[in-house]
Structure formats: C-alpha cells, structure tokens
Amino acid sequence: MSDRDERPGRTFLFGPFRLSTSKRVLLEGDRVVRLGGKAIEILIALLERAGELVSKRELVEIAWPDTFVVEANLTVQVAALRRALGEDDSANQYIVNSPGRGYRFVAPIRVIEKERPPLDQPASPEAHNLPAQLIRLVGRSEALRSMKQKLTDGRLLSIVGPPGVGKTSTALRLAETMLSQFRDGVWLIDLGSIADASLIASVIASALPIDVRSSDMLSGIAAALRYKSLLLVFDNCEHLIDGAAAAIGELLRSSGDIKALITSREPLRIEGEHVFRLPPLEVPPMATSLSPKDLMAYPAVQLFVERAAAIINDFELTDANAAFAAQICRELDGNPLAIEVAAARVDAFGVKGLAARIEDRMHLLADARRGTPARHRTIAAALEWSYQLLSERERHVLRCLGIFAGNFTLEAAVAVIPTTEGTDTASIIADLVCKSLVSVDIGSEGARFRLLEITKAFALAKLIEESERNELAVRLASCLTEMLRKYADGPKRVQTLRDAVQELDNVRGMLNWAFSPGGQPQAGIALTAAAVPVWLENSLLTECIVWTTKAIEALEAPAESEPSEMILKAAFGLAMMFTEGMTSQSREALNRSIELAGQLGDPQWELRARLGLVLFLHRRGDFKGALEGTKKIERLVADVGEPAALAMTKSVKSASLFFRAEYATALNLAREAHEYFRIHSDASHIGRWGLNHSIYAQCVMARSHWNLGRFDRTVLACLSAHSEAEKTGNPTSICQALSWCGVSLFLSLEDLDRAAGALQRFRQVAQDNNIKSYVFASIGYEGRLFFLRGEIEPAERLLREALSKLSGAQYDNVSIPFLGRLAELLAVDGRPEEGLLASAECLERTKATDALWLLPDALRIHGDVLAVLEGPDSRSAEAHLRESIEVSERQAALGWELRSAESLANFLRRKHQNEEASAVLGRTLGKFSEGLESIPFRRAKALLDELRRVASAEEARPSARKADPRV
Template identity: 45%
Template sequence: MTYSLEQTPRSFAFGPFVLTPEQQLLVEDQAPVALGGRALDILTALVERPGAVLTKSELIARAWPNSIVEEGNLKVNIAALRRALGETAGTLRYIATVTGRGYRFVAPVQSAPGSQSDAESRAFAASSNLPPAMTSIIGRAGDIGEILTTLSAERALSIVGAGGIGKTTVAVAVAERFAAQVQDGVWFVDLASVSDPTLAPQAIAQAIGLTTQPSIALGDLLDHLRERSLLLVLDNCEHVIEAAASCARRILADAPDVRILATSREPLRINGERVYRLPPLDAPPIGPWLQAEGLMAFPAAQLFIERATARNRMFHLADDDAPVVAEICQRLDGLALAIELAATRADAFGVRELLGLLDGRFRLLSGLRSGPERHQTLTAAIDWSYNLLSDDERAILRRLSIFPGAFSLEAACLIAGAQCDLAKTVDDLANLVDKSLVTAELSASQVSYRLLDTTRAYALRKLAESDEADSVGERYAQHLADDARTTAERNGLRPREIRPALAIAVAASGSSLHGDDRVARSPVRAA
C-alpha cells in the first residue's frame, strides 16, 4: 500500500507559497489555499519549468489527459490560479501570458524532494480541494441551510435534481460551511470525468491525496479513511451510479467519522441515505401589473438580471419588460443553467426578442465556455441525462412529451405504454421521476406528473425525429376525444353537441405535437 502522505513528496516554494503536487496541496504561510485539481495540475506544470513558455495545448493535455476540452476551460483555471496567488490587474507576480503562445511562470522557484514539515502536515489535515466559487449564489440560502442541518445529523445525503438546476453550486456552498465540523477537511471528487465505473474508487482516493493503483484503490481508500473525520463530496454520480453507491456504502460502513454529500440526477439508493430534491428557482408570476423592482423578490428573475448585467453593464430593465422576463423565467422552469444561458443573449436581442426566440431554445441557449462541457449548452445538459437512459426509458420520455401539462398515471400508461407491458411502463415512469426527467406532483387526492418545459421541448424534438410520432399523436388525439366525450356526456350534452369538443381535442393534439401550445397560451405574446 502506498500513501502520498508517507512518502517524501516533491515541493516547490515561491514567494509565501509551497506547492506539494503529490498531495494536491498549495500552502500560503502554512495555511492551505483552496484550489481545484485542474488548477493545481496547471500550476504544477508551470512551476516544474519556471521561465519556460508552456503552450496552451501542453497545459490542456496536462490538466485534461485523454480529453478534448475548449480553450476557455484553461482560461478559467488560469484566472482562478491568479486570484489564489493574489494577482490583480497590473500586479503580475507569478504567471505571465505570452500572447499567441501560452503561459510562463516568472517568479523564482525553489524545488526539493524534501520531507514534509509538521506545519504542512497540519495544513493538509485541515485543508480541502473545493473548487472556488466562480459566481455569486442566488436564491439558495434556504436550501443550503436545510441541507446543512440534515448533514449535521445524518452521514449520507444526496442532492438530487435536473441537469443545470445548481446541485454542484449548492453542494460546494454546503461543504464550505460544514468544514468546521470535521477535523480532516472536506474533499471534492468530480466523478464526471470518470468514464469507467471501476475507476471510481481510485478517483476518490486521488482527490484526497492518495497514490494507489486501481486494483487496490478501494482497500487503500478504506484504510486511509477509517480513522479520519472528514466530508466527501461525490459530485456528478449519475453516470457511474452503481459504482458511486457501492463506494459510498463501503465508506460509511468502514469509516464511522466520514460523511458523504453526493450530487446526482438520481438517488444513490443506499441504506441511511437522505435525499434532498433541489427545487427550481422561484420565478415571478406573469401579469401586466408586474414591475421591474418587483422581479428582484424572485430568485430566477434576480439571477437573470444579475447575469445580464454582468454581460453588459448598460443592461437596464424597464417596467414594461418585467412581465417578459417573468415569462422567460417561467418557460425556463427556474433552471439556473438555462436562465444564465438566456441572460448571455439579452444584450444581443433584448428581452422581448429573446422571449420570441425561446421556441428555438436549444439553438439559442448556448455560449458558456466556462464549466464542464455538459453545461455549456442546454442541449448538452439534457443529452447527458437522456443518453444515460435505457432504450425503453427514452421511448417513454419521448411519448410523454405529447402532454402539454400535467397528466395522470392512467393517461401515461395509455399514451406511453402502447402495447408494451403496463407494469414495465409504470416502472420506467418511476425511474424517470427518480432521474429528475419527470416531475411528480402530489396533492391530497392524487399524484399527477409533468415534464419541465425545457425537458419537454427536447423530448418533443426526439419524438418528431422518431418513427412513432404519428402513432403517438393518434393515441393522444383519441385520448383527448375520449375525455371530451366523457365530459360532455357527464354534462348532459346531446351527440351532435359533442362533435365540436371532439374537433377541438383533435386540433389540440396536433398543436401539442408541434410544441406550439405554449405560444397560444402566452399572455405576454397575446398582449
């Protein structure tokens, strides 16, 4: 068994900083500096060759081996490094940009294989590798407080929600506030980069500073954690859910003072897990009475305005435009990612034109170069979830997109089940709810289901591209016609009076299939 803590790791000293790459540790005057693993990899590459120009491709290959990433990811991490090193505009001390080529470390560096000092050992024990917050957090104070309270009492908690809703942002904020409750720090594990589930234990081990091999990673990890008190943040578990759940279960059993905070689009489903379903940001109601000042009481609108202003300092929202912004937030389901993407386009189109363009939301909502690739467009965010589904689950999701609003379990089975096993359809629907692609709405008397508008628009497009669009449309038209006939007969209408209701039902089914029912209902459009 090989631990980086028991070796004599390399160290690089510059200014008040000491970098120990094998421990993923940067210390400033004996105090740990919070930096993500990619930023530390980039810094290590630079200090290993001080004075030399490292090209952008070299640095990308070092921080993202065997991956294809955009140059914007490198710029974001260089910016984070400069902030962590105390550099501001006009105070260049460590990292210089070589225009058109790359970057160079310009400060003197003292390197040594060296032994670890007591101060560095203490710093490591109390440090963390949480990624730095890149933007302010809006509308999540209540969620963060509730999760903190639960995590203080429970050892395993999963933050679950749709892609782009803000799970990672909330988890990092919770972890920062929880750090004082654990002696050995909080450690962030980004599982999104793990393509092989069998490598999940090694990814966790590496994140907390262990050097090990895949075949013995889990055993080494458990040995290391057994006597420690810390918080593990397992981020983006959904694509390796079985492996993540297995690791979490073993850690909880073998390390009594370790807590786990997971983020995923579905629960881990392990004993002792508490699930917190992160809700969308509250969006303002749509109405002509709404004024610009009133928007700031709603986090979804506040996020839109703040991000639009950050993009263009001259952005100004008139009272007449307040209902338009409200409808944008409503149509984007209060999803933080979708709202941020839309806000980046407000300076190009204005909010009224932007609302009209939301019918093509998957072409419009793109443009962020920071963050993971799956969050740079709305399509990528939903693709990530859709591609993790089984073939049957994908088919059910496509068929359910025909419903413009809430629907019952009976209606779902009628439309989505077709001639399939109804028990299997019910099971697949439950899985889609678990995976945050279908929302279950509980009332005193019944449970209804619906798709978020963003998910529905995506699934409708998939349905239109499939070979079953016509048959699903016909089943939906028949379902509406049957409902209309039942309602009409219940109200005592004669047969000839039922025909107009049937015609409306059939027309509605065609409107729904083409996704334009929201246009007809929009009060802002109608105005």
Template identity: 35%
Template sequence: MTELPAAHGSRSNATGGNPDLEAVSFGPFFLRSRLLEKDGAPVKLGSRAIDILRLLVSRAGEVVPKGEILSYAWSGLAVEEISLRVHVAELRKVLGDGKDGARYITNIPSRGYCFVAPVQRGERNAAPAALPRASETTTPPPSLPHRLDRMIGRDEVLPELSARLLSDRFVTLRGPGGIGKTTVATALAHDMWQTFEGNVHFLEFGPLKDAALVASTVAAALGLVVHHEDPSSSIVNFLRGRRLLLILDSCEHVIDEVARLAENIYREAPGIAILATSRESLLVEGEQIFELVPLPGPPQGTRLSADEVLDYPAARLFVDRAAAAGHRGDITDEDAEVLAEICGKLDGIALAIELAAVRVGVYGLREMAALLDSRLKLEWRGRRTAPPRQQTLGATLDWSFGLIGESERIVLQRLAVFAGPFTLKGAMAVAAEDEAAADRVVDALEQLVAKSLVSAQPDGASRRYRLLDATRAYAMQKLADGGEAGTVAHRHASYVQRTLETGMAEQGGDQASRLQGRAGLLADARAALEWSYANDAGVALRVPLAGSAARLFVELNLLNEARIWSGRALAALDDANQGGRWELELQSTLGHAFMFTERNSEQAEAALRRGLDIADTLSDHANAFRLLSRLNMFYRRTGDYRHLVPTALKAERIARLIGDTAGIAGSKALLGVSYHLAGDQAEAQAHLDEGVRDDAALRGTQPGHFAYSRTPQIPLARVLWLRGFPDRALDCVSPLVGAAAPRDVVMHCIALCWSSSVFGWVGDWAAVETMTGRLATHANVHGLAPYEAVATGFHAQTMIARGETAGGIDLLRSALPRLHADRYELYASAFAADLSQGLATLGRPTEALQVLHETIARVEQGGGGFDMPELLRRRGDLEARMGDLAAAEASLAVSRALAEQQGALSWRLRTEMSLAALRRQRGAKDPLDDLAAIYGRFTEGFETADLKAARLMLGERSA
C-alpha cells in the same frame, strides 16, 4: 455616500410606528437611518431588506415574529412567507452571515427571526476591526473544485444543508440537471473544510463512463492502492474509525454502484458524512433527501419595480451573469416586467438562466424575451410530469446552442469529447483541423468561457477548462448527429496518447507537479482506451495508447487497470510493435501488476524478462534499470536469492552508464539488499552505507523515475544486527514505531515487515506487536493480502515467544500455506523455524524436525540465503533434543562456518550458545571458551536478548 431608497410608503410595526433606531454598529457594519456601511464604504441593499434589518436590529436579542416582519416590510400588501425568506437570505449574504464564524440573523423555527450579534448604539468613533477572513487563517486544499466567487440564491441552503449533513450523516442533494447541485456541493465543501479539519474529499463522477470503476475511483481519491477489481471492502475498512466528509458528485449515471458503496460506508463507518448529488435518489439505507428547488423568481403578472424584481434570486443571478458577460445596461423599472417574464420562462433553472443572461449584451432584454418565445414554440419540450411551460435543461441547451456562432458551436461540440478538465493545448489539438484553425479555436474558447458554456479555473500559471456534464452530453449528441464523433474521438485519443508519451520522457524539475498534471489525464485516458478498443478507427492507436497509459496507471497505484489494459494491448500486438518500445512498456507493466494484484507467478516473471530483453536490444537504459529492479523484487519475494546479486550488479552498471545521481544511489540500495538476502553481510553493509549517504537523491524521486524505490535505512538495520551492531540497528527502525504511513503503501508494508524482524531479533516483542498491528491494519485497508499473511506470521512469533505456543502454531499453520501459494517465500523460512520451535515445545520433535528439513531444502533450492545459519542451528538443537548428538554437532558446525562466512556475528553468537549447551551435554572440557571469544567481539547491544542470554551462560561458568 449614496442614500438608500425610501421605504415603500409608511411602515408600521406592532406598535404602529417606525422602529426608533438611532445610529448603531455591529461587526464591521454601521447603520444610520437608511444607510448601511461596511468598513466605511456604502453597502447596496434593497429597500425592503433595509426595512427588515432596521426592525431586527432595533429589537436585537428578541425573536421578532414572521407575521410582524411581513406587516412592517410589506405594509398593506398580502404576501407569502417565501418573500420574507428571500429577503432575509439577501441580508445574510450581504452581511456575510455564517462566514468565518460571523453570526447576525438566526431563524427560530415556527417563531421568527432574531438579530444575535452584539450591537453598539451611537456614532462610531473608529471603524471596528474587520472579522478575520478564512484566507487569512487557512487555505482550502487545491483538490477541491474551484468555488464560484458569487453564488446567488442559495444563501439559506448551505447552513441548512450543513446542519442536515452533520445530524443525518448521509444526504442526497437531488434536483434536475443544471439546477446548481454541483455548485452548492462545491460551496459546502469549502465551508465545511475546517469543520472536518481538512478531511474533505470531492469526487466528480461525471467523467466516469464505466460504472465498474466507481469503487477504484473512490479508492484512488482516498490514497488507497487498488489491487483487486472490487476494492469496496478496503474502502470501508480504511474509513472505519475515521472522520471525514465524502462528496460524491453527479451520481445518476453510475447510481447503482454509488448506492451500494455509499450504503456500506454509512453502515460500517459511523464517522463518515456523505453528500451525494444526483438527479434521482440512491434509494438505500440511511439516505436523507434534500431537494434543491428552482431559484425563486418574481411573480408573473404583477407590476414590480426594478429593486423589487431584484429581490428574487433568479433575477439577481440573471443580472449578475449578464454583467459578468459584459452587459453594462442598468435594469430600470421599465425593464422589470420583461426581466420577470424571462425569469418565469427559465423556470428557476440556474444553467438556463446563465445561458440566457450571457446573450443579453447581444440581443437586449426585450429581444431575448421574444427569441425565447420563438424557440419555445418551435422546440421546447416540457418535462413528462410538468406543465408545458416548464422547460427541461435539454430544451434550454437547445436554444442556447442556437444562439452562439457557428465557429463556437463547432468548437463546443468537439470539446465535449474531453472526459475531464483540459488545457488550451488540448483544446487546440482536438478542436482544430489544422494549425491554421488553431487561432479560431482560441477565440471560440474565449467566447465559450465568457458565455458560461465552458468553465475555467486557475492551474498554476495557466488555466484548465471543463464543460458542465449536461452541456457535455448535449454537445456530444450534436457531435454525433453531425457525423464528426469518430473523427474527433480519434483526435482526442491521439492527443491523450502523445501527452502521456511526452510525460513519460520528462525528468527533472518539479516531478510532484508533473505527476499531478499527468494524474489529471486519467479520465481522458480511460475514455480514449475505451473508444480505441471499441472502434475499428482506433486500431492503430490501441497499442501506443495502452503503452503510454500503463505508466500512468502504475504511478497512480491503479495496478488492476494496468494489468487489464496491458494484457489487452499485448494480445493486439502486431508485427510493427513486436520487440518495440510499446511492447517493452506493456510487458514491464504487466509483470509488475501481476506480482502485486495476483501472485508471484511464472507469467509475471516471463513478462518482466521479455521486457528486459527488449530494453537491452533497444539500449533503453532507464527501462532496463526499472525492469531489473522489478525482477530483483520478484526474486526476493519468491526466495530465488541466487538471482539477486547478478540482477543488482547489472542495474548498477546501467545506472553508472546513465550517470543519474538518484539512479546510482538506487543501485547501491539494490545491491545492499541483494547481498544481504544472498548472505554476504559485509558487502551488504558497504553498499547500504553508500546508499544512505546519497539518500537525499533517492528521496527526491517520484514514481515516474526509473530508480524510484524505498530508502536504504530499513534494510541496513537488518544488516547491522546480523553484523553485531544491535543498538545501531534499533536506531534505524525505532523512528518507524510512531511514524505516520507515507503515501507509498507497498513500501510502507515492506518497512513494517523488515523492522518487525529486527525488533524480534533483539527480543523486543512489544515493538513487534505494535508494528504487526499496524501492518495488519494497513494491509487490510489496502487489500494487500500477502502482507496480511506476513502480519499473521509475526503475530504468531510473538505468541510463541510469550509462551502462547498452541495459538501461535495454529496461526502459522494458516499463514504459511497462503505464503507458499503466492510464492511469497521471503518471510516463510523464519515463520517455519518458529513453527518448528513451537512443535518441539509441545513435545512433537519429529514433526518439528520434518518442518525444518522441508524449509532448509526449499531455501537451498533458491540458492541459500541469509537465514540458513539460523535454520541449521535450529536443526542442530532439535537433533540434540532427540538424542542424535553427532548429527547435532555436524549441523551446528556447518551453521557456525556459514555464519562466519556471511559475516553474520549475531547468527554466530546464537550458534555458539547452542554448541556450548551441546558440549556441556557431552561432558566436554571448557565448553564455553568459544562462546566467550565470540561474545568478546561485540561492542554494543548488551541489553538485547541474545547478548543477555550469552552473558547468563558465561556467568554460570564463573559461578
């Protein structure tokens, strides 16, 4: 056991003597005389820190005034209060104060400090159980940046910043570059992860070059689908009513856009806490500034011991980083003055301290101090508002760059082209001129990591690397000054393109991990695209780069960017790429993106068909399947049902040709939906049943898989109801009522729409209302305007069913024009039928009949469809109401025949009820015989609305 050094001479407290402190224990610590142990192991602590601890522990539970602590620990010396704060911070760091719920020393503002942990006096018999560590109870999410194992000099910042954030909600951590803002923000994210129940989002804006992408970057991080250029309102809607911590890191270069978004979130989402890091204030409503000051360093011109110098955070950081870089020499009392001098010259800037510290092993302390003097005289520029001796980060980087070897300089400059984290493979591809130079790049990268110029963190079995933002900017300028910027940018764009292209072809294995890896290329894909389209040297890369990035944008739901870059690339298409794989990818992406970001336009269809033609020519089966699926979706949305079965049958043939299990299951689901909407419910059920049996294969697909789609249970529910199995239909959709929304927001909207229709058919309007509310909220949050119109239509149906006819009509008159304008006809016919019913209820049958005539004509133009029997039935009811009984019977006869032909027993039941009412009106004999026969074909669902209504009619006959 190592004895701690004696105090600096005699210490006296307010009573004039040493605190009478016997052996005590608290938490995992044991304190006796001047020895501190943790779980039986000695703890290194400076002499003044141990004096402060002894005094506070001796008076545990009392508030000890700051002046009293100063007079005891610094007997006979005049020192400022900052010295006390530094030592208390060191104590808290050693004790782990504030970690995992442990509390030892608390600050009582304007009074002093108090030791608050329970203290047991006397020799301990056994070591107490250690406090649980966070890693034993929970694990922070991998989405948070890697936290430094040792963060020096910011012990008091974290609890104070956390308290400010919880009370003020919106705090900007402001300070010069390199001072440690990101380090503090990362530590705070980890510390507050549990406070916010895991809802912490850390966004690094450093790699973002286009300020216009701020909102879409935030949206993507929150899991929102970006369907328009400015998703700010969707972000605010999503955050409203939630509680989470949003950390916006490195905002200064996109400060206007960040400021506007942060202010809107602060105003509209009171449960959101925002921490921004920036070199300047955002200057918006609600913002509170937390200035991150330089690390305190030893006073200049005073003779301090090594222990006294190391009481200051700047010196501790310097020694810690020097040791991490391999320096093994002890800091002696003779070195203390030099170390204090170096810390003073580095002005408390964390990055400057680290850059100097990593070279101590090469030059030694005294040589480092001399070298700093030389560089300062020649090149160091002071801040405009600071004394000449106060150095900027740019100057610090200038001299640090001069200290590394030529090979390391070259590699550092070239690595600066990366906008985000990169792999070793990426570093070699960009920084090496040829294969022979690859080994030199590996060696240089290792040295750059060791010297803290490049950071590294684990990524599964490998590591990812990144440059600090300030280092990147500095190195990029050096790269440009050396005339290499264009060459290296070309290598970078080529590497990004090749990597994305390789990822497009990869299938099998852990697709989720692969997608996460591809998502890590987003910042570099954006940077490469910007460069290639802005520089003549990138002309040859434009089309393949946009083509390989297009798939990534779709996978990440960045459909607006997908549309923009695909359009630009297609405009730049040359003869060599006409009809090739890149035009195929670009046309496919453009059509898909148009369909969801704008409308179901002819341009979208033309792009998808052009892509399909190319896929067929190239015998590219996977892309042909993908394009057929997208075309099928397009025709569903536009109501062109005549195209559905042909496209689905072709997709099935291709899936069998490929032989992929998920692809075959996907084709069954595609065929089932197509037959359903086209009006063949028996075939639809047969194919959907097969799809359900192979559902596990479909669920395992990721967005990059050619057959990625929703599972078939929801469309099967609609088919089952039509086929006369209402209870089984409800079994399929009922789990959705309380289910959480999945990540695929578009597919979730589709599931909500289709399940709402089933609940409406069985007469469960309370469930329709629940699903409609979720649909409206979900669509609004994610900016999916067409689905908002659908939600309005379902809400109107509910109102009409409950007798709120006038209000329902008004809503339908607002929703239907929006759906027609977007060519979104899938739900329009049902809403039009309800509009007609509402108009008739209000005594406007002529207007109601006109609505039905127009709707039936529109559906017939698309080749008919599954709901044509119902539309004809409603027309027959109206004709009967208006006294044209012959026309009514003709309409109902066609409806009955078509329902039977489609295998839609539930439509047939409704039509038979209408026919029975008409025959009774005409005085026919036994008007209910046919209804009784159809009712007898049902084996379930007798408590649903239609069957109850039929039973009531049949009961009237027996009465």
C-alpha cells in the same frame, strides 16, 4: 526581490470588499473570496491606479512577468474577477472595459496604509480540492440551511434534481460552508468523466490525498480513511448509480467520521440516505403585473438580472423590460443553467428579443428530440437556442470542446481544435467563458476550463451529429499522449507526474473511446503507454491493470507495436506484483518486457523491468536467480546514465548480496544507495521503479547489522527506517520497514515490547490496505511473539496459519524462516518427531533456494531438534550445530553465531563437557563490541558464567580426591 514585493502592505476597501496587498487576500465581509494569484495581481494593479486606464499590455506584464501568453488569458482572468465581484449587486460598477485598450477600476475606494494586525487575517484554508466558486449562488439560502442541518444530523445527503437545476453548484457551496467541520478536509470526487463502474475506486483514490496499494482498491481506500474525519462530495452519480451506491456505502461503513454529499438525478437508495430534491428557482406567477422591485423578490429573476449585469455594465430591470424578464424565467421553468445561458445574450438581442426567440424555438427542439425525456427539454432548448445564436466559428469551438471528458488547459484546447486562417481559438474560448457556456477554475497553477455536464453532453452530441468526433478524438488522444510523455521525461518528472492526475479524466474519456467499437485501438495503446508513469507514480495500480490489460489485448502482431507492448507488459507486471502477488502473469509480463527492451535496444525500460523482476525473485525466495538478475542490471546501468538508476541498482544488489550472506559488501552498497536518496529526497521510487529503494536499502542495513552482531546499530537502523517510511505515508513502504527490519529483528533481539508495538502497527497497515503478503507475515510474527512469551497453543495455531497462506501466495523468503520457528516450537512442546519434519524441510528449502543468509539458523534449528529427539549422544545433532558455527564464522555472521554457540554449549553441557562448552561460548562472546545489554547477549553471558563455575568446581575435585586417604 521584485518591486511589488517591496511595496508597503496596504488595504483597499470598496463596496463590501477588503483587499490586503501584503497577504494577497480578498475578503467579502469575513468570507475569503477564493481567487487565483493572477486575478489577485490584476485586481491590485487596477486598484493602485483606480480611475486610470491600465493597458492590456501592462496588465499582462504584471500577471505574467517574463512569460509570453495570449491575450485571451487576461480576458479570462478579468472575467473571473468580475464574477467574483458579482457577488455584490453592483458588480458592473467596479471594472470597466475600454475595448481594445485596457481596463479601469471606477468604484470609490478607501485605502488603509497600515494593515490590520494578524488577528484580523483569515485563517489558513482547510484541506480540500473544491474549485473556486466565483458566482453567487442565488435563491438557495433556505435550501442550504436545510441541507446543512440534514448533513449535520446524518451521514449521507443526496441532492437530487433534473439537469441544470444547480445540483453541483449547490453541493459545492454547501461543502465550502462546512470546511471547518472536518479535520481531514472536504474532497470533491467527480464521476462524470467515467463510464465504467469498475473505475470508481480509482477516481476516488486519485481525488484523495492517500496512497492505496491493494488488490481491492475500494477496501484499501476504506481502510486508509478509517480514522479520518472528512466530507466526500460525489458529483454526477446518476449514470453509475449502482456502483456509486456500493462504493459510498462501503466507505461510510468503514468509518463513523466520514460523511458523504452526492449529486444525482436519482437517489442512491441505501441505508441512512437523506434525499433533498432541489427544485428550480421560484419564478413570478403568470398574468400578474408586478413592478421591477417586486419581481426582484423571485430568485429566478435575481439570477437573470445578475448574469445580464455581468455582461452589460449598465443593465437593470425596468418597467419596460421587467415583464419580458419574467416571461424568460417562466419559459425556462426557473432552471438556473438555462437562465444563465439566456442572460448571456442580453447584449445581442435585448430582453424583449430574447423572450421572442426563446418562445419561437421551444417547439422546434422538442420536435427534433422526441426521444429526450421531458425533464431535459427545457435546458436542451435553451442550449440549442444559445448555440444557434453563436457564430459558425464559435459553434465549431464549442462542440469541439465536448471532446474533453474533464477540465482542460487553454493550451490543450488550442492544440486540439482545428484552426482556419484568421481565427483565434483562445479568444473564442474566452468569449464563450463570458457567455457562460464555458466555466473556468482559476488556481495557483493557472486556469483550467470545463464544460458543465449538461453543456458537455450537448456539445458532444453536436460533435457526433456533425461527424467530427473521431477526428477530434484522434487529435486529443495524440495531444494527451505527447503531453504525458513530456511529463515523464522532464526534469521535474516526479512532481509533474503527480500533478498529471488532473488530466486523467480526459485520458479515461479517450481510452473509453479508443477501445470501444468504432474507436481507434492504436491511439488507445499509445495513450495507455504514455499514461503508465502517471498511474504508477500516483499508486493507481488497479486502474493501471484495467487499461494495460485492454491495451495488451488490442495489440497487433507487427513489429511497430513492440515498443508499446514493452511498456505495457512492464507496467502490468509491476502492478500485478504489488496487488495480486508473485503470479505467473506478473513474471511472464516482466520477462516479455525485458525481452522486447533488449530487442529494441531500450536500456531504460529494460532496467525498469529487470529491477521489477529482481524484486519478484527476492520475494519468491529465488536468491540465486535474483543475484544473476542483479549482475545483468549492473551491465545496463552505464548505458542508462542516470544517477537514480545507479542508486537503485545498489539497493537491489545490496539485498541480493545480503541473501548471499556477503554482509559487509551489502552494507556498504546499501549505505551508498541510502545516502543518494537522503540527498535527493524527491527521487522517484515506486512510480518509476516499483519500490521505495530508500526504505529497501535501510532494511538491508538493519538486517546486515544484526547478522554482523551489531545489535545497538540494528535498533537505530530499524527506528530510522520506520520513521522515514511513516513520513512517506506509503502503506507498502511502512509494511516493508516494519516487517523486514522491524518486527522480525525486534523478535530476534527478544525485545518483546518493541516487537509488540511494531507488530500492532504492521498488522494495522497491512490489514487496512489489504496487502495480503504482509497480512500473512503479521500472523506468523504474532505466532513467534506468543512462543517467546511461552504461550505454545496460540503460537502454533498462528504459525501454521501463516505458513499455509504464505505458501499459497508464494512468498518463500518469509515462509521458510517460519518453518524453522514451527520446528523449534514443536521440539519445545515435546513433539520432536513432528519438529524434525519441519526443520528438515526448512534446511532443505534453504539450501535449494541458495538462501545462505538463513543457512546458519536452519542448521542450528535442525541440530537442536535432533538433540531433543536423539539425546546428548546424537552425533548428527552435534555435527549440525558445529557446522552452523563454522558457516556463521565464514560469513562473519556473529548474530547467528551467538545463537549456534549457545545451542552447542547447552548440548555439550548435557554431555558434561562443560570446559569445551565454556570455550565455545566464550570465544563467540569475546567477538562482541556492542549490544552487551541485549537479552540474547546477557543470557549467553549468564550461561557462560555458569559453565565456568561448574568447570572450576570440576577441576577442583580431582585434587581433593588425591588428598583424601580414603580414595
């Protein structure tokens, strides 16, 4: 335990603030001031030595123990502290900088040695992804009250206004005040990083704590949010206004508990929208002599003074500078961003000098940007003016930062921006933060920087103007590619790949550039390949298909493109398989990836593609091909040398063996696979290998138990798989557990109540996430449930509908069993001729696909239908029923044997061969050691008791006839 962890908890009081050292929480009144952990540690260190100079070296060691960081990180953290404390008018009274030496806390403090009891501690923060707002929002109190009321009364509020007016900061503050009103949180979705409306759904999915697997991602998101209470904050909608309007409208229609707050330069113009046009800050009137005190009543002047005070410790509004401050605010039309930018240069030119420079440069920029809309000119002028006041090196760094479409780390910026001897990019970025040209968001994992949208557009325009964009884009694409490769190959790759979603805005920006005219497709191909694990791990499958398609189209013939093609084709095939189904495109892509991996000697990617192909073949019902594919996978595992790969191989092999009716071996392999995943719960499943193999293994276990006649263990295995799948929250995993070892097995056990409950959940998840194959399967299971309840008409309608749709989707391993169920129904309903066609097709397709696991039941059903059609003298019916028992015995498939023995016993009873019927059924029932209370066992036992009673009665009749003299 570190020394600071052993220190007694104390509370420091200063100004309106209260800092708890034990809880590491800063309060302003009752409001939590959200700061990162580094900033809190620095503040505690300064408070504990209040009045003393604390050196930069000491503060770096406190905030970053045992870690080397550049000094600019400390500058950034102190700037963040000052901004947070700047919510008080006397912020400059707290932390004073001693240039080159360190910092000193100078304000009066009071220390409480015993902290308040837990009741006074702030509540845990609600679920959200809102960035910390470190700057006080000036002049928006009335607007916030009005907007809050509109959003409380309605469901959609659009904050509309020109660039720089503060739409984003106002929306974020409004969202922050409403955190407690939404059970499932408040979530920011920034559309500023994308230029293609088709990616809106992907950006939404990556911002929300949901997992979507659907060919229609937006419908999947809407379904996932259907029963949630949350606020969605859509920022920067103007450039995708039609797509944003459509997406937001669909989400709002999906649930009555979702509300949306958007920022845009124009309204969405959809039903239910309330529009709030955010005006500039109020400025002092012209030609009016007002005192400094009177001027401070105007929000624009308040903002100017606060931002200037954050730069100059002793700055205040005086009789000498008040008129010039008012002039600056008027010249900038009360635009908050422009005022902030101007105030950041008070230290260099003074208030009077700033006023003169702004006035001189307004017409110059207007002339240079005649095509710029009038509403843009004021903020553009302010940015141009501030840009020209920077040193050449600062200008270079600022425009280079325009290459980032999203937020970025200090390390990424340093890596991307070209350096010259004697310059320190990190320090320059820290200076730009202090000058309000770069924003910083400080979270628990460190600082991430960003440019406000208008600043970003300005910097990018400058970059293009200087013909530097392509050079920077190449550097950033290369940096991102290398970064994502390290994430995928690192020891904690699962977590790092999940965290890497915060890099996707920059990835999208670079891919848009790379695949556009004048871009560099090869850089885009490399970046797409590196981003594949991030998309797969975070279930962004639709986005994966979009970019891999573009990258594949850009591939060139030379051999050096083959490694990228291998990765792209594998990712495309996996994503298509889960979203579009068992298409020829998916199969061809996986096969091409396998071919390339073999040629390139890359066992990792060959294994990944082969695992995907085996899953494809399982779903298609090509079990012979799947077993051959499994054998090829086994030969690769030794080369890969990864325990998770071995466990996943056991998982797919257990399934392949199950379909081959090798139940005991399949069960052992599935247990071994599941045990690995139980111990290594953080192992990547879907992201790297296309499936949650822990759930897959448990499904094999449950089905093997049923086929082996272990009915009690079947139920336990089903419930375990369901529980684990629900904990993952992954729709595909939930559907898999509920379908393959849930509804179907509960129906086989004739536990209709459990089957109905599982079916309801299965259907809900499948429909909500638009997972078509499972939706179709749920229709068939519902038909089977109706049949077991004796409702023939709806049962037939649903079974036929399921068969039609499953056939179109090529999900043969599900459709073939439903053919048998339809045949049974038709025979019971007095239509054995129709039933015979269905049962014959079921048996023929079972044999053709080598689905040995299904063979005993297909034989039994065909025999039962023949018995109804041809009567008790049907030799063919009896032959099929006896063959079904023989096959079941060879497979040790006691579950199927019980069904076949019951059918044969009933057939023999109709022929009055009760003694043989009793022997057949008794031999099978005697093999059971569990499941004796299950409905199938009890029904068969009741039949056996009846057969024995009749057989005993028949035995008694001959002796009675001999004793009767009349015989």
